[in-house]
Amino acid sequence: MRKAQVTIKEVAVKARVHASTVSRVLNAETRGMVSKSVADRVLAVAQKLGYSVNPLAAGLRTRRSRTVGILIPDLTNPVFPPIVRGAEQTLASAGYVVVLADSNNDIHNARNIVNNLIARQVDGLILATAHREDPIVEECLSRGVPLVLVNRTVEKMPIPVAAVTTDDNLGIRLALEHLLELGHRRIAFVGGPQTTSTGYVRYRAFLNALKARGMKADKSMMVNASAFSEAAGSEALSKIIASSDVGFTAVVAANDLLALGCFDVLLANGLRCPIDVSVTGYNHMPFVDRFTPPLTTVHIPHQQLGIKSAELLLERIEDPDAPARTIYLQPRLIVGGSTRAIGANESTQRAAGRSPTR
Amino acid sequence: MRKAQVTIKEVAVKARVHASTVSRVLNAETRGMVSKSVADRVLAVAQKLGYSVNPLAAGLRTRRSRTVGILIPDLTNPVFPPIVRGAEQTLASAGYVVVLADSNNDIHNARNIVNNLIARQVDGLILATAHREDPIVEECLSRGVPLVLVNRTVEKMPIPVAAVTTDDNLGIRLALEHLLELGHRRIAFVGGPQTTSTGYVRYRAFLNALKARGMKADKSMMVNASAFSEAAGSEALSKIIASSDVGFTAVVAANDLLALGCFDVLLANGLRCPIDVSVTGYNHMPFVDRFTPPLTTVHIPHQQLGIKSAELLLERIEDPDAPARTIYLQPRLIVGGSTRAIGANESTQRAAGRSPTR
DNA sequence: GCGCTCTTTGCAATCGATTGCATAACTAAC
DNA sequence: GTTAGTTATGCAATCGATTGCAAAGAGCGC
Numbered sequence: 001m002r003k004a005q006v007t008i009k010e011v012a013v014k015a016r017v018h019a020s021t022v023s024r025v026l027n028a029e030t031r032g033m034v035s036k037s038v039a040d041r042v043l044a045v046a047q048k049l050g051y052s053v054n055p056l057a058a059g060l061r062t063r064r065s066r067t068v069g070i071l072i073p074d075l076t077n078p079v080f081p082p083i084v085r086g087a088e089q090t091l092a093s094a095g096y097v098v099v100l101a102d103s104n105n106d107i108h109n110a111r112n113i114v115n116n117l118i119a120r121q122v123d124g125l126i127l128a129t130a131h132r133e134d135p136i137v138e139e140c141l142s143r144g145v146p147l148v149l150v151n152r153t154v155e156k157m158p159i160p161v162a163a164v165t166t167d168d169n170l171g172i173r174l175a176l177e178h179l180l181e182l183g184h185r186r187i188a189f190v191g192g193p194q195t196t197s198t199g200y201v202r203y204r205a206f207l208n209a210l211k212a213r214g215m216k217a218d219k220s221m222m223v224n225a226s227a228f229s230e231a232a233g234s235e236a237l238s239k240i241i242a243s244s245d246v247g248f249t250a251v252v253a254a255n256d257l258l259a260l261g262c263f264d265v266l267l268a269n270g271l272r273c274p275i276d277v278s279v280t281g282y283n284h285m286p287f288v289d290r291f292t293p294p295l296t297t298v299h300i301p302h303q304q305l306g307i308k309s310a311e312l313l314l315e316r317i318e319d320p321d322a323p324a325r326t327i328y329l330q331p332r333l334i335v336g337g338s339t340r341a342i343g344a345n346e347s348t349q350r351a352a353g354r355s356p357t358r
Numbered sequence: 359m360r361k362a363q364v365t366i367k368e369v370a371v372k373a374r375v376h377a378s379t380v381s382r383v384l385n386a387e388t389r390g391m392v393s394k395s396v397a398d399r400v401l402a403v404a405q406k407l408g409y410s411v412n413p414l415a416a417g418l419r420t421r422r423s424r425t426v427g428i429l430i431p432d433l434t435n436p437v438f439p440p441i442v443r444g445a446e447q448t449l450a451s452a453g454y455v456v457v458l459a460d461s462n463n464d465i466h467n468a469r470n471i472v473n474n475l476i477a478r479q480v481d482g483l484i485l486a487t488a489h490r491e492d493p494i495v496e497e498c499l500s501r502g503v504p505l506v507l508v509n510r511t512v513e514k515m516p517i518p519v520a521a522v523t524t525d526d527n528l529g530i531r532l533a534l535e536h537l538l539e540l541g542h543r544r545i546a547f548v549g550g551p552q553t554t555s556t557g558y559v560r561y562r563a564f565l566n567a568l569k570a571r572g573m574k575a576d577k578s579m580m581v582n583a584s585a586f587s588e589a590a591g592s593e594a595l596s597k598i599i600a601s602s603d604v605g606f607t608a609v610v611a612a613n614d615l616l617a618l619g620c621f622d623v624l625l626a627n628g629l630r631c632p633i634d635v636s637v638t639g640y641n642h643m644p645f646v647d648r649f650t651p652p653l654t655t656v657h658i659p660h661q662q663l664g665i666k667s668a669e670l671l672l673e674r675i676e677d678p679d680a681p682a683r684t685i686y687l688q689p690r691l692i693v694g695g696s697t698r699a700i701g702a703n704e705s706t707q708r709a710a711g712r713s714p715t716r
Numbered sequence: 717g718c719g720c721t722c723t724t725t726g727c728a729a730t731c732g733a734t735t736g737c738a739t740a741a742c743t744a745a746c
Numbered sequence: 747g748t749t750a751g752t753t754a755t756g757c758a759a760t761c762g763a764t765t766g767c768a769a770a771g772a773g774c775g776c
Binding site: 375376377378379382396415417418419420421436458560 | 753754755756757758760761762763
Binding site: 005007010019020021022024027030053054055056057058059060061062268 | 765
C-alpha cells in the first residue's frame, strides 16, 4: 500500500498557521514575507513530518513543471549517453528533472513523444533528432516551447533555433588533411544520411576541403549511406568498390559506426586496414582505440555538448524571447592505427599500435 | 511566448456540454456512460481544438502520474543503454513515460534522486543501482512504492523485492569451464565490488565452480576490484601480479570493463593475450568482438532485462500487494580471441580471429 | 488617543482535471 | 396516466499547491 503523502495542510494545522503561510515559508522568494519565528516553527514541523512539496500540484498552479524533455534517436549509439549525462547533471543542479525518450530513429515515434512531453508540461526540450527540414521542430517553435537542438541542427527556419553542434567543417578537414599528409591522394568518402545536418555538412565539408587543396572530387568514390550504422556503412563502401574497382587508398567515413562497417567490407574484400587502405571515422566513440585496428577518428566533446545545450535551454526557459544562439564546439583529430603513410612497410605499422593511455 | 493550452472547459463550452461529460467521453472506461451522439460531438470538438489532457492535472486528482522512474549508476557504461531502451519501449507502449536519472555511482545522489522521483509521484521505480544492503531500497519498500530491481539485487530484506537478474552462477561457470576445457589450471579472478550482488555472486560462483570440479581456490590469485571500471580492473590484476608473480595462465574477470583493465596490465607486463594469458569478461558489451583481441565474454540479454523489469513493474503497479517475484535470465558464453588452448601455437591463434558476423 | 504606514497572516480563488451524487429525461410496465 | 426503473447529464467537491487581496496587528509620530 502506497503511504499517503504529507500535505501542506497537515503542516499548516500542526504549525498552527494557514496553508498559505506554509507555502510562503517553503518558497525561497516569499520566505521574507513571514516573520522569522513563524518560519522557524513551520520549517521544524515540515521537517518532522517529512513533508516535501508535490511538484505536480505546484506545477499545475504555476505552469512550470521543472521538468525538461530530452529526445535522442538511439540510446544504444555510444555517442548519446555522454551527451545525455552532461545535460542531465547540468539540469539537475538547476533543480530540473530529465524525462528521457528514445525515438528509435522513427519520426512518427518522435512526433508522438514530443506531443506527449509537451502535454506533460515540460518546461523545455532538448532534441538530438533534428532533420535538416523538421516539421517537429517547426511545431515546437510555433507552440512556443523553449527548445535547444544538440549535435544536429536544422536549416532555414522562419525563426532562428538555439543549437549546440560541433564544427564539422573543421572536423572533416582535419581527417582529410591527415590523410593527405600521409600521402593519400585517392580518397573515398562514406557519408551519412543527407536529411540530417551532420550528414549533409560533413559531405559538403569533404568536397570543400578537397577544393581548397585544389583537388577535384571523384564522385564515383563518394556514397552517402542511408543511416549512421555499421550495416549502412558496409553497404555504402560495397557500392563504391563495385562501381569503381578499388581505386582508393583511404576512406573518410562520416561517423565511427560507418567506419566500422567499412572495416568489415575491406576485410571481406581481402584488403587490410591500414596496410592497403586507411580509414578515418568521426565522433570518437568510447573504446575505438581498442579496436582492430584502433580507429583514427575526430573527437567531439560529447559531455560538453550536453552541458552547453542544458545551459542554453536554461537560458531560454528564463527568457524565451531572447535571440536564439548557436554554439559551435571544436573537434580534434585522434590518430589511431587505422591510418598510415602510403607505402609504409609492415614494421612501421607495428610501431603504430594503440597507445597505452586511455 | 508559450501558447495557452486548450482545457477541458473550452471543449465543454464549444460542445455545449458540461466539463464532466467531456471527461467521461475522453476516458475509455467511462465512455459508455454517455450517449453516442454527445460523445461524437465532444470528440469532434476536442479534435478540432487540438485538445489533449493535462496529465499533471489528471494525476493530481487520480494520484497516478503514468510516469515511471529509472535510476542507473552510470549511463556511459554500455551495459545500461540497452536495458533502459528495453524498459522504455515496453513502458511507452503501456502509456507510461520514463524519467531517467543517472546517479553517477554516488549513493548520496541516488537517495536525492529517488526522493525527488517519489515526490514527483512516479507510479513505480526501476533501480539498477541496488547494493546488497541498500537503505534506499528499504525506504522505497516501507513507503510502499512499486519497485523492481534490475541487474543487481539485494539481500535479506524484511519484504521480498521484485527483481530481474541473470543467473551469474551459471555465467561464471560457463567462463571457468571454457578455460578448463582449454587446459588452463591456474586461473586468476578479478572480481567486482562485494557490496553489489553482481560482484558478490560472481565471486562466490567462481569459488563454487572450482569446488564443484574438485579444485581448490588459490586466494592469492583472487582480488576484488573497488569498482566495475577499467582502472579498478588494472589495479586489481596488478596486485595479483605483484603478490604472486605470474602464476596464472588465465584470468576470469567479473565484468568486461575489468577485463579491459586486465588487457592493459598484461600489455604493460609484457604478457600477450591470449598467447601468454587468456582473459574472459562478463556482460558482452557492444563491440567487444572488435577489440584487440576480441574478448571472450558472457552474454547477458540486456534488452530482455529491461523488458522484463518493465513488465514486472507494470504488474506491481497493477497489484502492489501481489508477492514479489524474481526473474532469472540465462547468460551464454561468447567465445572470442582472448582465450586459447594452453600450448597452442601462433598459427592456431590466427585462425581464431574474430568472426565476421555482427 | 488618533490616524497612518508597514508588516504579517489569513481568506478564497485558481490551476485542469476526475468522480460521487443528484436530477432530469426517457422508457417500460401496468 | 401514474409509477418505477433506467440512462444520460450536470453540479460541486476534490486533488495539493500558489497568490492577489483583505484584514489584523504592530509601531510610530503628533
